[in-house]
Every structure is written in structure tokens, then in C-alpha cells.
Amino acid sequence: MRQFDVPEPDYDRYTNRQLAAVPLAVLAVALAVIIGWFIFTGAPATLGIDFAGGTELTVETSDDPDTIETAFAEDVENIRSTQHDNQWILEFRSDDAEAIEQQADENLSPVEGSDSVVQEASTFSASFGSDNQRTALYGLTAAFLGMAVLAFALFRTFIPSIAIVVSAFSDIMIPLAAMNLLGIPLSLATVAGLLMLIGYSVDSDILLNNHILRRSGDFYESTYRAMQTGVTMTVTSMSAMAVLTVVAYLFGIGILWQIGFVLVIGLMADLMNTYLLNLSLLRWYKFEGVKR
Numbered sequence: 001m002r003q004f005d006v007p008e009p010d011y012d013r014y015t016n017r018q019l020a021a022v023p024l025a026v027l028a029v030a031l032a033v034i035i036g037w038f039i040f041t042g043a044p045a046t047l048g049i050d051f052a053g054g055t056e057l058t059v060e061t062s063d064d065p066d067t068i069e070t071a072f073a074e075d076v077e078n079i080r081s082t083q084h085d086n087q088w089i090l091e092f093r094s095d096d097a098e099a100i101e102q103q104a105d106e107n108l109s110p111v112e113g114s115d116s117v118v119q120e121a122s123t124f125s126a127s128f129g130s131d132n133q134r135t136a137l138y139g140l141t142a143a144f145l146g147m148a149v150l151a152f153a154l155f156r157t158f159i160p161s162i163a164i165v166v167s168a169f170s171d172i173m174i175p176l177a178a179m180n181l182l183g184i185p186l187s188l189a190t191v192a193g194l195l196m197l198i199g200y201s202v203d204s205d206i207l208l209n210n211h212i213l214r215r216s217g218d219f220y221e222s223t224y225r226a227m228q229t230g231v232t233m234t235v236t237s238m239s240a241m242a243v244l245t246v247v248a249y250l251f252g253i254g255i256l257w258q259i260g261f262v263l264v265i266g267l268m269a270d271l272m273n274t275y276l277l278n279l280s281l282l283r284w285y286k287f288e289g290v291k292r
Helices: 016-041 063-068 097-107 126-155 159-184 188-214 219-250 254-287
Strands: 056-058 075-080 086-094 118-124
Touching: 016 254, 056 097, 056 126, 063 075, 063 086, 063 126, 097 118, 126 159, 126 188, 159 188, 159 254, 188 254, 219 254
Parallel strands: none
Antiparallel strands: 056 086, 056 118, 075 086
């Protein structure tokens, strides 16, 4: 893989507090958004129907989105187009699929040459959604704890290990807060994206820690070597995910663009957290902290 020509940052111009201030401020804002969301909704993010329960309806109609939304007695939680013309995927909190299908057939206009508006219907019960919530929570917790154990096993000292943990935590919280602000629901797809972020975060942070703590050379020389590889990997992945997000959004592939969005925001956060927050903790540890 060809490396980017990463400019060597002038880190010695800034104190450790200055380096850590920006990522910690962004993390604080993200936590404030998530906590506020939890206080007002009872969940850290808006739950999709696979977590909260409800009905997903695929309709094919000549009506526009505004008309579609007014055709049902229940509120349409989410409406998105597909790659097919005049086809829409609708999400409802109600699990009364039969009544929703009936309203669609009665109130929406079928496309020319078609006798039916409803193409497909899926129902998720509230109990099934609760089971999905627990499974997703267990998965995230297990992945995060596994990452923490790996970090401590590799470096066996508190500060370098906790730097990896804090950076990974921030990499998850920032895209979660962005999802809340942009109205993207927490679903099995976005949880998959958050799980992938843990892997990306551990990879870049361990690379930096390993170069600084275990490789020969000056602190800033080791940092720059790590950045040459780490920034190349992260920017390449971020570019690929950005393309995936745009293409999937244009073609109405909801699962893929939501995963891509989470990864783009998380990878941007990872660049900031790795080379500002993690680096400031490592520099403090290397020059001021207890090394053994």
C-alpha cells in the first residue's frame, strides 16, 4: 500500500494539555448529547424498529413522500427510497402490520400496470426488539472489554493501556452522538459499524504505542513513523467508506450507507483521538510519568 506524504507535525510547540483539549472537548459534547438523549427518550439513541419493535413496509406508489406520510393513521418513523423507481421503505412503531397494509392499499396510488401497492411487510415485536437490544449490548461490551484486556496484556502499564481504552471509547461516542443529531436510528446495522470501529481504533492506537514504547528512536521520530503508516491506513479506509456511504445512499441501500456513515465519522474521530489525545498521554508517560 502506497503511503501518503504525511507532513511531520510540530508537536513540541504544544503542551500535553493543549493537545488533549480538543479531543476531550469533542468527547464532552458527544457525551452531553447522548446523556440528554437518554434523559428525554430513555435510550442513548433513537432506536430503530429492530430494537424498538414495529413494522417495515415496502410500497410501490406513484405518490410523493409527503402524500405517503399522510396516508396512514400511525406516524411514519422513517421513509427512504430504494434503487427502484417509485418504491419506498416505510417504518412504523406499530406492530399491527395488517392495519398498516390496509391503509396503504386504500390511500396510496399504485404505479401504472400494478394492482398492489404493498410489495413486502415485516413485523418486529417489542419483545424481539428487547432481545436484539440485549444482544447488541452484550456484543459491544464484550468487544470493548476484550479490547481493554488486549491493551493491558500487550503493554502491561496503566497509562499506555488506558490511552487506548479512552481513545476507543471516544471513537464510539462521537459517531453515536452524530447519529442522534442527524436522526439516524440505532439499528443492527449501525451497531455493526460501532463494532468495526473498535477494531480500527485498537489497530491505530496499538501501532502508535508500539512505535513509541518498543521501537528505537527519538519520541517524535517514532511518532512520525507511526503516522506514516497509521494515517495512510485510516485515510484510505475513510475514503472507501465515504464512497460506500454516498453510493449506498443514492441507491437507497439503507444498511450500507448507515454503516458507512458511522465508520466515516468514527475514523475521523480516531485520527483526532490517536494523534492528539493518545499521543499527549504517551508523551506525558514517556517524559514525566512513572515508566515502570
